[in-house]
Amino acid sequence: MQVPQHVIELTYLAATALFILSLKWMSAPTTARHGVWAGELGMLLAIAGTLLNHGMDYQWIAIALVLGTIIGVPLGMVQMTAVPQRTALSHAFGALCVTLVGTSEFYLRGGEVSQFTLSVLCLEVILGSLTFTGSLMAAGKLQEWLPQRPITYKGQNIVNLGVLAVAIGLAAYIVFHPAHTHIFPFIIGIPLLFGVLMIIPIGGADMPTVISLLNSYAGLSAAAMGFVLDSKLLIVAGALDGASGFILSLNMSKAMNRSFTNVLFGAFGQEQVSGAATQEARNVRSATAEEAAAILSAANKVVIVPGYGLAVAQAQHKVRELYDALTKRGVEVKFGIHPVAGRMPGHMNVLLAEADIPYDKLLDLDEINGDFPQTDVALVIGANDVTNPAARTDPGSPIYGMPILDVDKARTVMVIKRGMSPGFAGIDNPLYYLDQTLMLFGDAKAFVGAIVRELSGGAQD
């Protein structure tokens, strides 16, 4: 049976429309699952359409599809805390696919195509290769197989940009001398090295930005592949993915007070400004779980501010119990979520949703900040720098200008923390020394559990 080419092209057209609808439906939690179904249908149509091509040799395709499914299912079943590394790994796989196809195309018809196509092909392979190793490195750091601490040395940016420049120079050479195929392996190998170098200076706190940026690169490399193969479906999918990653990178860099160029050049390895920690002895007030429970149950409005420490302590479910106990007593409980709480954009929302906390209680930075002056208790769990008022008030602070959650405007602030050690950026937090602040020293999960016990113990009266 021979299917006419335009029928196959029509399946691609339908898939393109479904992909756009898929993203459109993602805009609200009520329709988001339709988005997944639309995406799946589009994917199915496009793959089926491709398989209908005349004269295909199916043997290896079938084997590869089965193998891919076998690998894909466990990757779809990982725990929610592992979603960031899974995402990084899938960026690597996407980039690997694009790089391999680009390489094959070069050896098959590199000499016949136009210079424009050849330059796009080189772009595809360079972006694909650097995204491949970069994403593997990011996944390794997130999985803690690699040291999370940033490794920096003098002249790092110059070395990195130099390496990338060599790759681009060689690519330009190939575009004008396509017969010199022995150069080609270098424009795969050098970007592979660049991908590793690019992630070495990046620490855990910068991961949300990096993952988004790699997402954008993966999308752009796929779009480049679309140009090489003249596949409009692939161009659209790549452009959508690239745009999505780009927007998320911008969001993250804004949330971390990094400049736009800082994101574009991937120079996240910040100049290590060590905030001169003022060592003057200042008073800190601490409280027990019993006292905390009493204050919380007397409150009308409570805002809980979770940070990644909450996920590390696996305290989501205890927080859900606290939410239930307080809600039952008529206390209004909301969650204020900073964009960089978690290891990738939106990660904290997923972790709290997993613990069955309703999504309409999960509020973004801009949505919640107006609420703090009317809030009785702001309960900070496992978050530090994103609550640091120095970002608003102290121009000398390394995080000055970073958008923060204004918990210090609440009537009472309670901070669950293991000790007085500073956070990720090593910056002292003046919040802890305010008059209305109570420090609750202990492990997040244990302490929230203790508060819940106090609340339920006193439920009879």
Place this chain on the structure above:
Amino acid sequence: MKLDLMTDLYVFMLAAFIGFEVIRRISPLLHTPLMSLTNALDAIAVVGAILLVGEHKSTLSTVLGTIAIVAATSNVVGGFLITDRMLKMFKSSRPQKTVK
């Protein structure tokens, strides 16, 4: 050939605009599922790899293409699966008309 490239550039530009406009409206609440969804959609690159293997032009292209299909398929399957798992968890506290 030249005309095809121009058309492709137009397609890219329009898709990028649509992408920006549509994705800008997506609340930070759903940014993680968004990323895993776009990841799965991006794996449409599998189509290019399937063509490459199906045409069987050289051993190199078949081997590389086969690996490419494996990588992309695992993204398709894993990406849609985890996106749906995440979205299933998002529930509202307000009673509402249930989806589906």
